[in-house]
Structures are given as structure tokens and as C-alpha cells.
Amino acid sequence: MSYDLRKSQKGKHTKTTGSVPTKRPNPFSHNMYKALPDQLTPSQRPGEPSQVSSPANTSVITPVNGTNTSTPDRTFQDQDFEQSKLDLFLTKKFEAMLERAVDRLAKKIEAVESLLGDSLEFERQRVNDLQVKQNHLETRIKNLEEEVAKNGAATNKSERFSRxxxxxxxxxxxxxxxxxLPADSASSSDSSSASEPHQxxxxxxxxxxxxxxxxxxxxxxxxxxxxxxxxxxxxxxxxxxxxxxxxxxxxxxxxxxxxxxxxxxxxxLTSADLQEKRKWSKQVQALYAQGTKLRFYAGKWRLRGGDPFNFESSSDDTSRITTIGHAGVVF
The missing domain is CATH 3.30.70.1820 (L1 transposable element, RRM domain)
Structure with a gap:
């Protein structure tokens, strides 16, 4: 009878405690890490001890009838907490990656600025050298032009004197x-020159x-x-x-x-004097119609007494000069 009692008690115990409570899966287990390798913190990587509390510390309510039912609010809080940690991790990782990219870009920009600065300095120096050479050449050309004009005036003066x-x-x-015709030229003609054209x-x-x-x-x-x-x-x-x-x-x-x-x-006249004379021909004719006569010699239109007439003077000077009257002869 004792055997039956123990058997019945064993059967009763088995019936009562036969259903073992099911454990909630650990989100930081190795299987979870394999599923999301980039979403775990370094403390949750394989081979490292997990800092998450053991499943024994999780709140699991075991009812008397043997069924395992977890608290919904606590489960949602754990999920939100894990999602927040994951978002924070991804944000920090993205910020670190962005910071490294910005640092690389800043270094490249600094290198380009340095190279560009050297190039600009070289070009600036080259432009300054060219400007100095240009100023020197302009000064030299100006001196040569003055010398040519002086030599031209001297040459024109010598040619004018020869004429x-x-x-x-x-x-x-x-x-x-x-x-x-002279008498000797008329008597010098002969039969040979009569046939030739007259010079x-x-x-x-x-x-x-x-x-x-x-x-x-x-x-x-x-x-x-x-x-x-x-x-x-x-x-x-x-x-x-x-x-x-x-x-x-x-x-x-x-x-x-x-x-x-x-x-x-x-x-x-020389070529230069002829050009100067023709340059003011219309003005000379207008002045001649008003009673002012000019005479051209020594390369200038001149008044009586030899003073050169300034055609580019103001209208007051021109009106004053035109009142002189017959100041010379135009030829």
C-alpha cells in the first residue's frame, strides 16, 4: 500500500510539475549576436563575458497550475531599451565614421591650399618680373621714340637746308x-640729231x-x-x-x-613739311577769307614776324589773331 501511495504521489507530482516553464530567449546570446553582428556592443561579442544578468534574474511568473506567463509591460520596456542602445551605438559609429571622413577631407583641402598657395606665389612673382621688364621696355621704347623723333627733326632740317x-x-x-633759245643751240643741230627725238x-x-x-x-x-x-x-x-x-x-x-x-x-618742301602744310590747308583758307594771311616756311605756318601760328589754340586767341589783318603772304 505504501508503494501505491508513493506511486500515486509520484504520479500526482508528475502531473502537477510535469510542465517545465519555458525560458525567454536571451537577446544577447551567441545566436542573437550572429544574427546582428554589427548591432552589438563590444561587451556582447563572442568570447567575451556578457554583462547582462542571467535568465534567473529575469522576472518570470510561474502560476500554480504550471503555465509560464511573462509581464507584457516589462517585455516591451526591455525591447525599447535594447533598441535605444542599438540606435545609440549606430549613431556613435556613424559620427565616428563621418568625423574620420571630414578629417581626411580637411587634410586634402589643406594640401590643395598649400599647393595652390605656392603656385599663386610663383605666378605672382612671375607677373612682377614681367611688369618690371615691361616698364623697362616701355621706358626704353619711349627713349628710342624721342631719339628717333629728334633724329627725324634733325634729318628734316638738313634736308630742308639742302632745298x-x-x-x-x-x-x-x-x-x-x-x-x-641760245644761238649756239640752234646752230648745233645736224642731220643725225634731226632723226632723234628732241630732249x-x-x-x-x-x-x-x-x-x-x-x-x-x-x-x-x-x-x-x-x-x-x-x-x-x-x-x-x-x-x-x-x-x-x-x-x-x-x-x-x-x-x-x-x-x-x-x-x-x-x-x-620736304615730305614732313609738305604733310604739315597740307594738314592745316582748310584752316589757312578760312583765315585768308577773314583777312589773315599766313606764310609757310621752315616747316610751320607763320604770321608776320615769323611767329608760328597755333591752330589748336583757344577761340579767343584765334579771334585776336584774325584782327591783325594782312599779316603775310600765302604761297
């Missing part, structure tokens, strides 16, 4: 026979014009045609007189004496 006794006869047809004697022609219109009986040193041949326009006759006084007398009376003639006489 001091020269005049030009304009409008005389080429191969025109002079009005009076113009510019010296005799110039002497004849000067004697006929100006009463100058002095000889002409040299005379010849000058300039390029053009259709319908005879070339100038360049004449060099023996006396400068004869030239001055001819130039003063040329306008009035040759007023009704088919030719006229002008001064033999």
Missing part, C-alpha cells in the same frame, strides 16, 4: 620749246620763265623733271637757283605775277 634754293614749276607741258632742256626753259616773268637774269644751277609720270599731268620742273634772294623774290611775287598763267610756282 633752300629750290623752287618747282608746276603745269608746264613736257617737251615744250622755250620762248628764246627737253629744263635749264633753258626755267631761265626763260624767270627772265620773262620776274626779270631774273642770273643763271640756274640745275633743273630737271621730278616725280612720277601720270597720264594727263606733266611732271614738276625742279629748279635750283644760285641765289637764295632770287628765290625769296620769286616766291613773294609768284601769286600776283602768275595769276592768269597756266602754270604756277611752289616751294620745294
Amino acid at each position: 633752300r634754293n629750290n623752287i618747282r614749276l608746276v603745269g608746264i607741258d613736257e617737251y615744250q620749246q622755250p620762248t628764246s 627737253e632742256d629744263c635749264i633753258t626753259l626755267a631761265e626763260d620763265k624767270l627772265r620773262s616773268f620776274f626779270g631774273i637774269t642770273s643763271k640756274v644751277e640745275r633743273a630737271h623733271r621730278d616725280g612720277r609720270k601720270t597720264n594727263g599731268r606733266p611732271r614738276h620742273i625742279l629748279v635750283k637757283l644760285l641765289s637764295y634772294r632770287d628765290k625769296v623774290d620769286v616766291m613773294k611775287r609768284a601769286r600776283s605775277v602768275l595769276k592768269n598763267q597756266s602754270f604756277f610756282i611752289i616751294d620745294d
Whole structure:
């Protein structure tokens, strides 16, 4: 009977305690770590002791009838706590990664700035050197221009002096026979020269014009045609007189004496003087219509007394000058 009692008690105990309470899975176990290897803290990695309390410390309520039921609020709190820890871990990891990336980028920027600074300094020095060279070259060019202008003025002055006794006869047809020929020139013709084309004697022609219109009986040193041949326009006759006084007398009376003639006489000017004379031709004509007469010599339009006329002066000076009247002769 005792055996039956123990058997019945054993069966009763087995029936009462036969259902073993089921344990809640540990989120920090090795299986959980394998599932989320990057979401665990270093203290929860394999081979390291876990700092989480053992399942025995977890709150598990075992009812009398043998069923295992955990508290829902406590389970949700544990899940929220674990999720917060995971979010904090990921945030710190991302911040560390971002900080390292920013540090690398900052170092690269510093290297680029250093290289760029060196390049800028080199270019700045090169620009400064080029500026110094440019200033030197500009100064040298300016000096050379002044020297060229000075040499040009001296050359023009020398050329002007070499043309001091020269005049030009304009409008005389080429191969025109002079009005009076020397007796020896008429007697020197023969049968051989009659068949040849006649060569113009510019010296005799110039002497004849000067004697006929100006009463100058002095000889002409040299005379010849000058300039390029053009259709319908005879070339100038360049004449060099023996006396400068004869030239001055001819130039003063040329306008009035040759007023009704088919030719006229002008001064033999250099290229620079001719350009200067033509530059102010319209202004000279306007002043001449107002009663102011200018004379061009020595490279300038001049008033009576030899003072150069300033065409670029103010209107007050121009009005004052125009009241002088017949100050000279234009030729």
C-alpha cells in the first residue's frame, strides 16, 4: 500500500510539475549576436563575458497550475531599451565614421591650399618680373621714340637746308620749246640729231620763265623733271637757283605775277613739311577769307614776324589773331 501511495504521489507530482516553464530567449546570446553582428556592443561579442544578468534574474511568473506567463509591460520596456542602445551605438559609429571622413577631407583641402598657395606665389612673382621688364621696355621704347623723333627733326632740317634754293614749276607741258633759245643751240643741230627725238632742256626753259616773268637774269644751277609720270599731268620742273634772294623774290611775287598763267610756282618742301602744310590747308583758307594771311616756311605756318601760328589754340586767341589783318603772304 505504501508503494501505491508513493506511486500515486509520484504520479500526482508528475502531473502537477510535469510542465517545465519555458525560458525567454536571451537577446544577447551567441545566436542573437550572429544574427546582428554589427548591432552589438563590444561587451556582447563572442568570447567575451556578457554583462547582462542571467535568465534567473529575469522576472518570470510561474502560476500554480504550471503555465509560464511573462509581464507584457516589462517585455516591451526591455525591447525599447535594447533598441535605444542599438540606435545609440549606430549613431556613435556613424559620427565616428563621418568625423574620420571630414578629417581626411580637411587634410586634402589643406594640401590643395598649400599647393595652390605656392603656385599663386610663383605666378605672382612671375607677373612682377614681367611688369618690371615691361616698364623697362616701355621706358626704353619711349627713349628710342624721342631719339628717333629728334633724329627725324634733325634729318628734316638738313634736308630742308639742302632745298633752300629750290623752287618747282608746276603745269608746264613736257617737251615744250622755250620762248628764246641760245644761238649756239640752234646752230648745233645736224642731220643725225634731226632723226632723234628732241630732249627737253629744263635749264633753258626755267631761265626763260624767270627772265620773262620776274626779270631774273642770273643763271640756274640745275633743273630737271621730278616725280612720277601720270597720264594727263606733266611732271614738276625742279629748279635750283644760285641765289637764295632770287628765290625769296620769286616766291613773294609768284601769286600776283602768275595769276592768269597756266602754270604756277611752289616751294620745294620736304615730305614732313609738305604733310604739315597740307594738314592745316582748310584752316589757312578760312583765315585768308577773314583777312589773315599766313606764310609757310621752315616747316610751320607763320604770321608776320615769323611767329608760328597755333591752330589748336583757344577761340579767343584765334579771334585776336584774325584782327591783325594782312599779316603775310600765302604761297
